[in-house]
Amino acid sequence: MDYAKKDLISINDLSKSDILYFIDTAKEFKKISLQDIKKVPTMRGKTILNLFFEPSTRTKTSFEIAQKRLSADTINLSISQSSVVKGESLSDTILNLQAMKPDAFVIRHYESGAPFFISNITNASVINAGDGINEHPTQCLLDIMTIFEHKKEIQSSKIAIIGDVFHSRVARSDIAGLSKLGAEIYLYGPQTLMPRFINSDNIKIAGSMVQAVKEADVIIMLRVQKERTAIYFIPSIEEYRTYFKLTDEILKLASKDVLILHPGPVNRDVEISGSIINSGRTAIFDQVENGIAIRMACLYILLGGRHS
Amino acid sequence: MEKLLIKNGIVVDPFTDTQVKRDIYIENGLIKDIKKEFVGASGINVINADNLYVLPGLVDMHVHLREPGFEYKETIKTGMEAAIAGGFTSICCMPNSNPANDCKEVNSFIINKAKSFDLCNVFTIGAISRNNEGLNLANIGDLKHSGAVAISDDGMPVEDSSLMARALLYAKTFDMPVISHSEDIKLRGKGIINEGIISHKLGVNGIPSIAEEIAIFRDIKLAEYFGASLHIAHVSTKSSVELIKMAKNKRINITFETCPHYFSINEDSLLSYNTNAKMNPPLRTQEDVDAIKNALREGLFDVIASDHAPHSEDEKNTTLDEAPFGIIGLETSLALTLRLYHEKYLSMLDIANLMSYNPAKILKLQNRGAIVNGNIGDITIINPEKKWTYKKENIKSLSKNSPFINKSFKGAAMYAIINGKIFKL
Numbered sequence: 001m002d003y004a005k006k007d008l009i010s011i012n013d014l015s016k017s018d019i020l021y022f023i024d025t026a027k028e029f030k031k032i033s034l035q036d037i038k039k040v041p042t043m044r045g046k047t048i049l050n051l052f053f054e055p056s057t058r059t060k061t062s063f064e065i066a067q068k069r070l071s072a073d074t075i076n077l078s079i080s081q082s083s084v085v086k087g088e089s090l091s092d093t094i095l096n097l098q099a100m101k102p103d104a105f106v107i108r109h110y111e112s113g114a115p116f117f118i119s120n121i122t123n124a125s126v127i128n129a130g131d132g133i134n135e136h137p138t139q140c141l142l143d144i145m146t147i148f149e150h151k152k153e154i155q156s157s158k159i160a161i162i163g164d165v166f167h168s169r170v171a172r173s174d175i176a177g178l179s180k181l182g183a184e185i186y187l188y189g190p191q192t193l194m195p196r197f198i199n200s201d202n203i204k205i206a207g208s209m210v211q212a213v214k215e216a217d218v219i220i221m222l223r224v225q226k227e228r229t230a231i232y233f234i235p236s237i238e239e240y241r242t243y244f245k246l247t248d249e250i251l252k253l254a255s256k257d258v259l260i261l262h263p264g265p266v267n268r269d270v271e272i273s274g275s276i277i278n279s280g281r282t283a284i285f286d287q288v289e290n291g292i293a294i295r296m297a298c299l300y301i302l303l304g305g306r307h308s
Numbered sequence: 309m310e311k312l313l314i315k316n317g318i319v320v321d322p323f324t325d326t327q328v329k330r331d332i333y334i335e336n337g338l339i340k341d342i343k344k345e346f347v348g349a350s351g352i353n354v355i356n357a358d359n360l361y362v363l364p365g366l367v368d369m370h371v372h373l374r375e376p377g378f379e380y381k382e383t384i385k386t387g388m389e390a391a392i393a394g395g396f397t398s399i400c401c402m403p404n405s406n407p408a409n410d411c412k413e414v415n416s417f418i419i420n421k422a423k424s425f426d427l428c429n430v431f432t433i434g435a436i437s438r439n440n441e442g443l444n445l446a447n448i449g450d451l452k453h454s455g456a457v458a459i460s461d462d463g464m465p466v467e468d469s470s471l472m473a474r475a476l477l478y479a480k481t482f483d484m485p486v487i488s489h490s491e492d493i494k495l496r497g498k499g500i501i502n503e504g505i506i507s508h509k510l511g512v513n514g515i516p517s518i519a520e521e522i523a524i525f526r527d528i529k530l531a532e533y534f535g536a537s538l539h540i541a542h543v544s545t546k547s548s549v550e551l552i553k554m555a556k557n558k559r560i561n562i563t564f565e566t567c568p569h570y571f572s573i574n575e576d577s578l579l580s581y582n583t584n585a586k587m588n589p590p591l592r593t594q595e596d597v598d599a600i601k602n603a604l605r606e607g608l609f610d611v612i613a614s615d616h617a618p619h620s621e622d623e624k625n626t627t628l629d630e631a632p633f634g635i636i637g638l639e640t641s642l643a644l645t646l647r648l649y650h651e652k653y654l655s656m657l658d659i660a661n662l663m664s665y666n667p668a669k670i671l672k673l674q675n676r677g678a679i680v681n682g683n684i685g686d687i688t689i690i691n692p693e694k695k696w697t698y699k700k701e702n703i704k705s706l707s708k709n710s711p712f713i714n715k716s717f718k719g720a721a722m723y724a725i726i727n728g729k730i731f732k733l
Contacts (some may be wrong), residue, residue, distance in 0.1 A: 033387040066590075191477040196534075235445035243449045243482075 003301050007119040009124040011137045011176040019177060022297050023145045029300065032069055042304050043070035049097055050076045052093055052108040052129070053084075058264055058288060059129050059138070063106050066295035070304070075102075076077060090114065091121055098122045103303050106107040107131070112169075127295075133167045140173035142294040144181065146286050147218055151261045155182035158255075160212040162246065163222030163271050164193040164233075170263040171222055188212035189244055192233045193224075209243075209250055216254045221246055221262045221272045237270055246272045250283075255284035259283055309436035310728050311335050313346055317357025320656045321364065322665035323678030327657055334576040334685040337728035342681060349549060353730065355480075356452070357689055359721060364679050365397025365686025368638060369667040370462070370487075370541055370565065370613035373399075376417065382706045383616035384418065388427040390616070390638040392731050393396075397686040397719025398429040399638070400671065402462040403440065410435035411445040412432045412454035419455050427685070428726050431457045431671065433487060436475045445471070445478060452482045457671040460487035462541060463588075467493055469526060476536035485670055487539045490523035491589070500628055502590040506575040512628055515590050517545040519615065524551050527693045532560045539670055542615050544570040544589040546599035552608045563670050564609035568637060568644035569711070571600045577711050583624045583631035585711040587617065604662075605653045609690025610670065612662040614641040618707030639698070640712045642727045644720030646692055656692075664688075685728035692719040 003018055014022070022173040032040055048067050052060050060076075067074040077097075079085075094105070104125040104296070107115040112132030119126035130136040147154060148220055159178055163186050165171040176187055179202055187194055206212035213219060224240055234240050251258070260272075260282040268274040276282060312334040319330040319342065331346035332339060368391065374381040382390075384401075391399045391434045401418065403409035409418060413434050422430035434451030438444045440461045448459055459479055464698065466472040479486050501507050503514020508709070521706045528551060531538035533628055552564050569587065575595045577585035585591055603609055624631050626675025645663065648654040654662070668677025675683045697716045700708050724731040 191481045192474045194477075231446065232468075234478070235447045235449075239447040239449050242453075279309045290706055 006302065008298055008302060009116050009119055009136050010128065010135050011045055011140050011173045014180070016180045019141065019144060019180060022141050022294065022301065023148060025294040025301060026141070026290065026297035028143055029296040030290065032296070033292055034180070036287060038069050039071060040069065041071045042300060043067070044105040045102065046072040047070050047301055048074050048104045048106060048299070049102045050074065050106045051079065051112070052076070053070070053079050054108050054110045056130070057109055058291065059108060062288070062291040063295050066292050066299060070296055070299060078150045083162040084195070090117065092202045093258055094121055096120050098124065098222070103108070104299065127298055127302065130169050132169065134169050135173045136169040137296060138291070138294050139170050139174050140177040142287055142290045143174055143220065143261055144177055145290045145294055146261060146283050147259060149286065150283065151217060154178060156185065157217040158215060159183045159218040159220065160186045160188065160206070160216040161220045161222065162188045162212055163244065164187055164224045164228065165222065166193045167225070167228070174220060179203065184210065186212045186216070190234055193228070210253060213246070213250050214253045216258055219246065219254060220260065221260065221290045223263070223265060223267055224271050241270050244277065245270065248273055249277060251276065261287055263287070287295070310337070311351060312685070312720060312725065313352050313354045313732065314344055314357050314687065314689065315354055315360055317360050317362035319362045319666060319679055320660045321347060321679040322657060322661045323680055325657065331507045332679065332687070334725070334728045337685050339679060339681055339685055342679065348488045354568045355588050355689065356729065361656050361690040361692065362679070363656070363688045364664040364677050365724070365726065366642065366663045366688045367398040367400070367667040367673065367677065368394050368396045368614050368616065369400040369611060369643065370567070371399040371401050371616040371638065372404065372618065372634070373401040374618060375421070376414065381620050384421050384430065385427070386704065386706040387616070387638070388422065388425060388430060390703070391428045391635070392677045392724050393704040393733060394430060394640070395642045395688045395690065395724055395733065396420060396638060396640040397688060397724055398431060398673065398676065400431045400433050400457060401422060402433050402460060403435040404463045407529070408435050408440045409433070409456070410438050410440070412450040414448070415451055415454045415456050419605070421673060424440060426729070428724070430500060431673065433460050435459060436461040436466055436486065437471060442466050442468055442471060445475060448478055448484060449482055452484050457673065458485045458487050458539070460486065460489065460541070461624045462489045465489045465491040465493050465523060469500065469530065472529055473534060474526070475531060476534045476538065480536045485537045485539055487541055488527045489541050490527050491648060492519045492522045495519040495522065499728060500590070501578050502592050504575065504593060506578055510578065510581065510628070511647055515588070517547060517592065517596070519543055520589050521547045521551060524548050528555045528560060528562060531562045532558065538559050539565065541565050541613070542567050542570070542589055544592050544596060544600070546596045549599045549603040549608060552603065554607060561656070563610040563666070564608065565613050566600050566609050567606070567613060567615045568641050569635065571604065571648065573597070573711060578628070581628045583626065583628055584709045586631055586633060587615070587635050588633035601648065601653050604648060609662065610666045612641070612645055613667070614638050618705055619709050620707055622711045634709065636707055636710050638705060639703060640710065642690070643717035643719055644712070646717070649692060650718060686727060687725040688721050688724070689723040689725070690719065693724050694718070694720045694722070696720055
């Protein structure tokens with residue numbers, strides 16, 4: 001198995017077997033994090049630039065740890081202290097950094113398509129760590145990895161994705177990735193936060209929370225942002241909580257061994273009852289753990305696997 | 309329990325699309341039996357409906373009750389009394405009270421207060437935006453779950469198309485129809501009556517007809533694009549009728565309403581600066597009136613509603629500029645519509661559709677709007693030949709702002725039967 005592309009920009013660029021290859025590779029790398037000495041020399045001498053144009057806790061830390069465990073040289077560019085604030089254009093910033101001969105850029109950007117743009121002007125590998133409302137491919141891979149740890153099959157399983165689907169790069173990547181694996185996807189949330197143009201039979205917009213959750217094998221809850229109230233997407237957080245929160249009661253309708261995921265950060269008791277998390281019924285922390293393995297696998301496949 | 313037999317009336321039922329002589333037996337508030345001849349036992353109230361038309365209870369889906377906040381104009385109770393006097397068994401009240409009906413507390417207050425009177429049915433229409441200000445969505449889910457049947461910012465048109473778009477989508481989540489007061493408010497500007505020869509003659513600012521048409525076009529487009537359910541209130545112009553035709557031809561999920569004043573009188577009523585002929589949309593030209601009448605005959609409209617908008621005598625007793633928009637209509641709506649029956653623009657079945665079946669259907673009022681077994685016992689019994697004069701001293705509404713005072717009519721409701729309870733009129 002091989003993966004020939006230089007970048008990981010979109011889940012749509014991966015075939016089903018690519019996805020499985022990334023996950024199989026991640027399974028191996030997961031073991032490293034469980035060792036006493038959590039480091040391998042695989043990526044010694046590789047230089048990786050982490051460019052986060054947007055705040056991030058999980059993803060940024062996860063990438064950095066993945067890089068360190070692979071012995072890569074990692075530089076975190078703090079955008080707020082960079083030339084970007086002096087008005088340097090994105091392409092100039094990248095071209096200057098490119099001259100320093102990095103092997104990879106890890107990009108988180110508030111604008112959709114920024115990593116794609118960057119990938120076209122650099123020879124280095126580019127990994128999309130989340131762009132605007134577009135995609136978050138490593139999150140999708142870690143979600144799939146987590147599902148496979150709990151479920152034998154994704155083919156024909158019912159997966160509910162609930163919340164602000166429209167603004168969610170996680171949802172966009174998950175929908176694309178899970179579709180490739182044959183999942184039946186049910187989306188639910190206020191209609192203002194649903195995608196409006198879906199051209200695939202396996203993706204349905206549920207008419208109610210009950211319809212979405214009923215007999216679901218996996219439920220992926222999405223964060224709703226307070227800012228969405230300001231531009232008419234939802235009336236208020238209070239109302240969101242009343243009608244779109246995953247509660248213990250609704251959860252009873254799901255399949256008995258339902259797997260609950262959330263990409264974080266969680267607004268407890270807005271999109272999901274705190275009690276569901278407290279009772280250990282979610283796999284949120286498995287997702288975080290698998291995130292490191294997936295990012296190690298991505299770096300290895302894009303850089304290490306190809307060049308060494 | 310209560311047993312009622314309506315004997316020998318001409319039963320006009322939009323659901324079965326029939327108009328035949330039948331006896332209707334109502335027990336415990338529900339329609340129990342409809343047949344050619346019901347031979348009843350004793351202890352039954354009998355209404356002899358010889359030569360009378362028996363319609364499903366009339367629903368006025370566009371009423372302003374002024375409580376809470378403006379109880380000097382109208383209270384929930386006086387509004388209900390006016391409704392019954394006009395032959396209505398159900399009314400729907402718009403949210404522009406003070407505080408506005410934009411939350412479950414106000415909504416529950418209105419519903420509970422109305423229930424305490426044992427008069428007609430009152431259904432509430434919640435706000436689209438908080439305080440009808442057009443800035444944030446109201447808690448539409450809460451409004452639905454506390455009993456509101458639709459949302460609207462009537463009187464305060466939603467100017468921001470993106471707010472309107474999201475209101476349509478958000479309301480769709482809750483299966484809530486949206487009612488639009490379609491008006492380009494900036495284009496209305498300081499206008500107070502229809503812009504044209506009369507506004508020029510009176511030397512007052514006019515409201516161009518396009519202020520309505522542009523907004524209706526926008527709202528049709530929004531409903532079409534988002535596949536949402538929309539109802540356009542109080543249509544008044546000839547060009548708006550063209551837009552209705554376009555929307556109906558394209559089978560867009562949108563319904564249209566007009567009000568009796570738009571097919572009964574024209575802008576000439578304002579020649580004496582008559583503030584009781586000032587409403588919004590304004591009275592238009594005779595050409596517009598004719599277009600509305602023809603559209604009704606062609607079946608382009610779904611609903612006739614009164615837009616009952618009470619204002620006190622003191623408020624109307626001023627200049628045309630200063631007087632508020634609005635006229636009362638609950639007690640004249642049926643009689644004005646029956647004029648179109650006499651002029652052969654509308655059949656009795658049309659009237660039952662426009663004033664009962666369609667509004668009940670649009671607002672999803674369960675088991676109302678048709679005379680079928682099991683439905684709620686809401687019935688309006690009409691004598692189309694009864695002659696009467698609309699006298700100020702007989703008006704039940706707390707406000708008297710009507711251009712039809714002292715006008716003579718042919719046709720009136722004789723009984724309103726509401727949840728099986730008889731109101732003899």
